[in-house]
Amino acid sequence: xxLPLFHRTxxxxxxxxxxxxxxxxxxxxxxxxxxxxxxxxxxxxxxPIDEVRRTPMPGLFELRVDGSEIYYTxxxxxxxxxxxLIDTRNQRNLTEERLQKITAIDFKTLPFKDAITIVRGNGxxxxxxxxDPNCGYCKxxxxxxxxxxxxxxxxxxxxxLGKDSIDKSKSIWCAKDPGKAWQxxxxxxxxxxxxxxxxxGLKRNMEYGQKMKITGTPTTLLPDGTRIPGAIELAQxxxxxxxx
Numbered sequence: 114x115x116l117p118l119f120h121r122t123x124x125x126x127x128x129x130x131x132x133x134x135x136x137x138x139x140x141x142x143x144x145x146x147x148x149x150x151x152x153x154x155x156x157x158x159x160x161p162i163d164e165v166r167r168t169p170m171p172g173l174f175e176l177r178v179d180g181s182e183i184y185y186t187x188x189x190x191x192x193x194x195x196x197x198l199i200d201t202r203n204q205r206n207l208t209e210e211r212l213q214k215i216t217a218i219d220f221k222t223l224p225f226k227d228a229i230t231i232v233r234g235n236g237x238x239x240x241x242x243x244x245d246p247n248c249g250y251c252k253x254x255x256x257x258x259x260x261x262x263x264x265x266x267x268x269x270x271x272x273x274l275g276k277d278s279i280d281k282s283k284s285i286w287c288a289k290d291p292g293k294a295w296q297x298x299x300x301x302x303x304x305x306x307x308x309x310x311x312x313x314g315l316k317r318n319m320e321y322g323q324k325m326k327i328t329g330t331p332t333t334l335l336p337d338g339t340r341i342p343g344a345i346e347l348a349q350x351x352x353x354x355x356x357x
Contacts, residue, residue: 144188148174151190159184159193168198169207181216181326183208217338218325225267227314227321229291234263238354241267241334243322246281246298247274248330254344255299261350268295269318271330281305283312 145165153160164177168185176184176193186193198207223241242258244251258266270286272278281298287308288294297303322332333341335353345353 144174147188148176148186148190152176152186152193155190156193169200170198173198175211177215181212183211213339216326216340218334218340220334220336220338223267223269223334224317224321227317228267228269229286229295231266231268231292231295232264233261233266236263236265238264238357239267239336240264240354241269243269243271243318243327243330243332243334244299245272245274245278245330246270246285246295247272247278250344251331252299254331255296257344257347257350259296259300260347261354264354268292269322270315271318271322271327271332272315273319273322273330279315282315284308286310286312286315 148165149162152162159176159178159182162176162178163180164175166175166177167173168175172187174186174188175198176186178184184193184195185198197209199205200207220239220241228241242254244255270282272282281304284305284307285291285294285298287310288305294305298305329342331344333345333353335341336357339353341353
């Protein structure tokens with residue numbers, strides 16, 4: 114007796130839920146359209162907007178611009194800000210987490226043929242680093258990295274600090290033992306001897322780094338896609354490698 118009523122009730126609930134979901138989707142699309150329209154008119158210099166998405170903070174939307182730049186706005190696009198969004202309850206930097214996700218590089222797709230491979234111990238742990246030979250932070254980083262065992266380092270010469278960086282990179286790249294030449298310069302301050310060879314790999318590194326928005330050195334990449342800008346301490350290096 115009550116079965117038909119039960120079925121009708123279920124049907125009404127399903128219809129209501131479907132309608133609610135559709136309404137929310139249309140509403141969200143409408144908000145995105147308003148944001149895009151208003152910001153295009155008022156802030157044309159930040160175009161194009163790659164993505165608009167809600168954040169966990171009510172009324173706040175994330176704008177992803179030019180691949181990996183993050184801004185925040187309200188539902189009408191009346192206000193725009195740039196900065197860090199922190200989840201205080203869970204002690205999480207949501208902006209940093211988002212940037213990690215959108216700038217992640219698939220480690221397997223790195224152009225390893227253009228890297229100098231340095232193996233220590235069994236080499237079972239992997240990391241890739243983009244570095245400039247005249248970068249002071251890179252030198253400090255290398256001195257700590259030199260103490261790490263059982264690691265394979267794929268070094269991508271990335272001379273972004275001027276002509277001398279390019280010249281040093283060419284000499285290191287063309288050395289009989291590039292890995293040793295790199296270590297001699299970065300760790301022992303022994304200048305690389307002038308050498309010449311085909312340096313097209315260095316040009317490809319520059320093009321790849323620019324494409325992937327690697328804007329500073331050192332920049333470390335790990336097999337899980339993590340990107341670490343800047344020099345980190347030995348303890349942090351070991352902690353990151355221990356996850357592999």
